[in-house]
Amino acid sequence: MNPLLAELHDKARAVLDPVHHDFFAGGVGDEVVLAENEAAFRRLALLPRVLRGKQISGDFPVMISPTAFHRLAHPDGELATARAAGDAVLVSSMASTVPIADVVAAASGPVWFQLYVQPDMDVTEALVRRAERAGCEAVVVTVDSPVFGRHRRDLAHGFHDLPAGLAAENMRDLVGPGLRDIEMSPLVSWEHIGRVQEMTALPLWVKGVLHPKDAIIAVRHGVAGIVVSNHGGRQLDLVPAALDALPAVVDAVAGRVPVAFDGGVRSGGDIALALALGASSAGIGRPVLWGLAADGEQGVRRVLDVLRDEFLHVLTLCGGELSRDMVVTRC
Ligand SMILES: Cc1cc2nc3c(=O)[nH]c(=O)nc-3n(C[C@H](O)[C@H](O)[C@H](O)COP(=O)(O)O)c2cc1C
Numbered sequence: 001m002n003p004l005l006a007e008l009h010d011k012a013r014a015v016l017d018p019v020h021h022d023f024f025a026g027g028v029g030d031e032v033v034l035a036e037n038e039a040a041f042r043r044l045a046l047l048p049r050v051l052r053g054k055q056i057s058g059d060f061p062v063m064i065s066p067t068a069f070h071r072l073a074h075p076d077g078e079l080a081t082a083r084a085a086g087d088a089v090l091v092s093s094m095a096s097t098v099p100i101a102d103v104v105a106a107a108s109g110p111v112w113f114q115l116y117v118q119p120d121m122d123v124t125e126a127l128v129r130r131a132e133r134a135g136c137e138a139v140v141v142t143v144d145s146p147v148f149g150r151h152r153r154d155l156a157h158g159f160h161d162l163p164a165g166l167a168a169e170n171m172r173d174l175v176g177p178g179l180r181d182i183e184m185s186p187l188v189s190w191e192h193i194g195r196v197q198e199m200t201a202l203p204l205w206v207k208g209v210l211h212p213k214d215a216i217i218a219v220r221h222g223v224a225g226i227v228v229s230n231h232g233g234r235q236l237d238l239v240p241a242a243l244d245a246l247p248a249v250v251d252a253v254a255g256r257v258p259v260a261f262d263g264g265v266r267s268g269g270d271i272a273l274a275l276a277l278g279a280s281s282a283g284i285g286r287p288v289l290w291g292l293a294a295d296g297e298q299g300v301r302r303v304l305d306v307l308r309d310e311f312l313h314v315l316t317l318c319g320g321e322l323s324r325d326m327v328v329t330r331c
């Protein structure tokens, strides 16, 4: 982990209510996958190319992954995150504690709307319209959550809803303000993806694909892109590290749509490894929350600056190139 990010996590831990810290930090079950997401990067190494004789471009293919309830981390919540995002894609959680219109107004770059399909399709449609009206540039449907993950830390703390004064603002007038007002349903299927596509002309991504067969089905459904993700180790504690699932999905998709990735990215080198394995961009989840808790907008800015600087440095050391043949396993 980049030491500056570790410092921000330490600071966040010191300022956050321990219950909220554990909501952000925790994973499902024994937290095997939570640990594996980070460990997977340590098992890989990069073989740099040399004497490539070129200046690298400043492209920084990173997105801010959707995470719920930023006002638990800082009073400015998602407004601070949006202001700090710069030109990185900000995927704003449906469960934001600031309405999506205000998130988009605070951002200078693209904002995508993350959606859990609600079994009541009128509610789903209302959310999609809200995202469109706000000016979101894509809808990202999270598909790895047929039920809520069982997070032992939250159960131990008895944390199952937001404190008074905070609400899931996009949901408040539709179903209610709380965490438990958001429905997860195992009945959601590819048919619902089709129905969301019929509702909107916005590009639709699916987030939370691990099986290559699902990636192929997604492509067949005309999705604009796929995010390989295990939800930061918060859903099923039996899945592989997200990084280990990435190459097979990239191969199955075979360039037909972009394949983004998230899970365990904690340094610029991690971003480089994910891109070398074929990711179109790398998503950042918890480090953004640590920056936000530690120092609001400035803290999130710091996280992105540190990662950008480190990524571009690694890229230069790799000859400005990242490809699958440059990735080897450590002995
Ligand atoms: C506190 C927290 C809340 C999250 N909320 C959402 C959410 O609302 N929607 C969603 O699709 N994913 C959610 N995720 C998953 C993230 O989008 C992302 O997949 C994951 O955090 C990436 O792993 P990382 O935290 O190791 O970077 C959440 C993750 C965390 C840690």
Ligand SMILES: CC(C)CC(=O)C(=O)O
Binding pocket: 068, 095, 148, 179, 182, 231, 234
């Ligand atoms: C269930 C959501 C409100 C948040 C989420 O996806 C998560 O906490 O992992």
